[in-house]
Amino acid sequence: MERAKGRLPGDARVRIVRSNELRRRKGYVVATEDVFDPESTVGRILDHTRAFLFGQRIPSDEEQGERVTKVTGLAIFASDNISSSAYATEEMMRALAYAGAAGLALTMPITIAIVLILAIVVTSYLQVVRAYPNGGGSYVVASENLGTLAGLVAAAALLVDYVLTVSVSVAGGVLAISTAFPSWEPAKVAIGVGFIALITIGNLRGIREAGLIFAGPTYFYVLSVAGVLAIGLFRVLTGDIPVPVAPPVAVPVSESLGAFLILRAFSSGSVGLSGTEAVANGVTAFRAPAARNAAVVLMVMGTMFGTLFLAISFLSTRIGIQVDLTETKSVLGLLTQSIVGDGAYFYVVQAATAIILVLAANTSFSGFPRLASILATDRFMPRQFAQRGDRLAFSFGIIVLAIVSALLLAVYQGSVSGLIPLYTIGVFIAFTLSQAGLVRHWLRERGPRWRFSAAVNALGAVVTGIVTLVVAVTKFQLGAWMVLAVMPVMVYLMWRIHHHYRRIEDELLIPRGARVALKAREPRLVVPISRIDKAALHALSLAHGLSKHVTALHISFDEDGAQSFKERWARSVGSEIPIEVIVSPYRALLAPLLSYLDAIDDQDPGRPIVVVLAEFVPRHWWDAALHNQTALRLKLALFTRPNTSVIDVPYHLGDPEDFEAH
């Protein structure tokens, strides 16, 4: 380093000659990765642990490299949707079975209805991706076309649903495990939280690596289940119809077939539509051409899910699988067992199912932080959500999602049946608002094929609106009311946050391009001193170097103490720095200091006051409790005082002495 000559001493540039950490380039300095090099051993260990868990840091300009291909994108954004094929048929049949054979006969019609709705929703979302190539979640579409309130309602609905997706799918995966190993049952919540922690770490490593981790299981599930279904279809079509394996206890026939029962079955099955939003929300995560790639993934996802769902429903009813009242054996499990027997293949399918259920949570881990970052950029959520971490992931959102969903899992003791009624209502609210928003969009734009697009989205809006009502009514009592109650609160909070940021903005900003002239006044420095020791002299020395207007202040609890302190000051420091001694008979420190500052202020109003605090830095953090928290209390009290700043002058044991004692 050497010092360049400038006009003023303060103008002297730091010229970097041999530094690995900072490099001067054109008018500015670039920080290299070396700025992170830890200096202590503990620091190095922590840094290595961080790198091992979360990977090396990634600079911003490598963001393109973090984008995903179609193959990875499908695994990341579709695992939630595809995994629901593992239980959508069963949830539907569980409702219908109470009405006996007449009820179960409706399984295929309802499945076809849901797949049709899925087709409409996917087509609608293809329009979304086309209209919003920079990522068109329901929030963006609704707020741009229907106004901010609609956008916030959609955002709140989706945020709630993302959290629930994590809790439900992890609970589902843990249930699959505890079914196999009943002795692990008491540790259900702990296992679930462990899974959430693993998924969190994977996502903090960045979206691309998260995709690599999760791609295998998604394809593994699709292929293994598709194999079972192909064998089943072949046997059924060739007349070799498998004998159904019976569950431990079949659901008894106890209700007559009514409209409400059918609607409830439909609501339960429509869980298979959730997760569609994720792709449209995540367009920007795809490699170029992003919109096209996202559209392809959306179609492949819809086709995969639709095929699996139809085939499972068809085979289950054709073969005559019964629903297990005890929830020990799943319909998909019984179906697999009926078709391929209970050999190795059966266990492979069960394992794949358990894994994909846990990993379905991953869809939320890309959806939630992304939506939260968009909201934070628009100032509807705290701005921490908009910051990318070391690995370009939205770390704050990931961690918040992990904590909230783990808490929810713990509150519900890991029960799937307790959580599931809260689920899906949010997704359908968001669907409806987003489709309705797009109708407005096409009507306004009137680009090519606008009539067709508007018609598709209008159909989508009507259909998903009806589904929303059906789900809300049939699941209201079971828990959907909680979601409906929490959403207005969230919308209100987001509104307040926005209002707060806006107000602060208005008050803090200076007119753009305005020329500013600083009106600097020389501040008065006050140095509270409790006794004359090295820490105090260190602070006095700094104050003395900064200004000629320094007063030391001592507060004594009695007059004898005041007298002897004055004498000691005169002997040690002399008249170089004037001392003021206050006697505080009520043993208070803060109140007399504040009164003294008021007196100074009255003497010369508007002149800045700087309080210089000597702070002793203990060698270990746990020693901090042994030192008076006086400095902290002073800082807190002075923080709200107008026109008053505080200099913290830390004294470390072994700091060079900036005074001479003789």
Place this chain on the structure above:
Amino acid sequence: MERAKGRLPGDARVRIVRSNELRRRKGYVVATEDVFDPESTVGRILDHTRAFLFGQRIPSDEEQGERVTKVTGLAIFASDNISSSAYATEEMMRALAYAGAAGLALTMPITIAIVLILAIVVTSYLQVVRAYPNGGGSYVVASENLGTLAGLVAAAALLVDYVLTVSVSVAGGVLAISTAFPSWEPAKVAIGVGFIALITIGNLRGIREAGLIFAGPTYFYVLSVAGVLAIGLFRVLTGDIPVPVAPPVAVPVSESLGAFLILRAFSSGSVGLSGTEAVANGVTAFRAPAARNAAVVLMVMGTMFGTLFLAISFLSTRIGIQVDLTETKSVLGLLTQSIVGDGAYFYVVQAATAIILVLAANTSFSGFPRLASILATDRFMPRQFAQRGDRLAFSFGIIVLAIVSALLLAVYQGSVSGLIPLYTIGVFIAFTLSQAGLVRHWLRERGPRWRFSAAVNALGAVVTGIVTLVVAVTKFQLGAWMVLAVMPVMVYLMWRIHHHYRRIEDELLIPRGARVALKAREPRLVVPISRIDKAALHALSLAHGLSKHVTALHISFDEDGAQSFKERWARSVGSEIPIEVIVSPYRALLAPLLSYLDAIDDQDPGRPIVVVLAEFVPRHWWDAALHNQTALRLKLALFTRPNTSVIDVPYHLGDPEDFEAH
């Protein structure tokens, strides 16, 4: 206020003309009670609440007025000891009853033995008061005569016992209440914690008021029980022996009379010796002549307790009261019922007993904070324990005692029988060490009557030493082991704390009377700026007023941002303050800033660096979460950096603008 002319601007005295808060007197300023006047409405409400709960503030020079008379002192320091007469006989008989009539026949002999030991202990403590008129707790006596380690062991033993006294006596009082109202049983812990809170408030009001609150119940208990016993003695001596009221279930005869049983009975009864320490520990709380008054209180207390104890044991065995196995009816209760019937007088005695048991906790509330303050003054405990609060009470110790004893009560679910085995072992360890210490004291001093005094204390040491062993052995398994395990940990911690303070002292202190010359160097100021707004300009303006060596620093995440910031700076602020822009491609703020400071440091080693942080002060504390915690993170990181200070420049909405924009 007006400004006096001084030699230097910094020397200008704040001359107080019309201030109610500060008054200049001789060379110093005196803060009046007006410095506490709150300015906001919320502040006034809080202040009134504080004054209502804890009373008006008391200046230090009124400490004499806070001292107590003999009558109040007895109530404060003796309630623990005297209250144990309510259960000492019963605890003894409960052990002996298992051996039937042969066992119970030993009640009176053991009572007499304990009263004799009490006489020895009281006589010993009279010597303590004489030798240590400034307060001679076991800690002081043991550490002065037997060395620091012995002193710390005594201190640890007493601190543990004070905590246990609170838990046990509150649990006992709650038990008395829940016996009367069984439906309150589930709220036992809550009621107990409520009592602790009340006693805490009383003690925070100051020792004298605490005495006034508690004096009534103590004398009320002594008088009402003495009345019952007088009637009982009269009836027994006149041959009108009362018919014993039988308990619900008498303790069955199930053991033979052995040495261990007798020793256990003795241990249980010796609980009546606890609380003797409190008077000797609290000599300084008495009005002058303090030592004499304390001695009188000690003798009166011993006489009162001894009389009650002897009379209860005598009448219980003479009339033939049986011990209740179910712990529903106490021996004292049955005795009262036998002598005066179950009319109003019976209920008066029961009420008095319940109240004194709860208030026995109060003895600890004067003992614990007093001992802790002595230890803190000697640097064996954190120094907060040595500070007197607004009302001259040792507030910190009072609050710590309340929290720890409430936790203990909660952990033991308010069970007396669970807590009682932990009790008394600490007191006897402290007794023994203190007596042994006094023997050394007399042998060394050889003042008038030293032979007699040494003999008394030697007898005391031997007797209490034996009792310590008996209690430790007979109660070890029941819980005394925990106390014996926790004591070495406490001693170790106190030792470490002392070592820490001593080391800091050595390193911080400058030679007494040394003349100091400050070597002030002009610091360099660095102002990190995230964007050009009013808060940033406020900080820049202060820095500019303080020094000519100011550099602004901006950290940008990409080169485009860096370029546009530089242009904006040139347009708005111009060249008045030089700007340095760092590009941080890994989106880190802290690491590049620290590297930059290192570079400055290398340029001019040893020159102080001051980092000026603009901090936006939100109007409400709950808004703080919405603002980036960047400033806090910077401060934490810079706190440990040598030779670096931080100025916090808070910007409040509506602060006067110290710049002109045009």
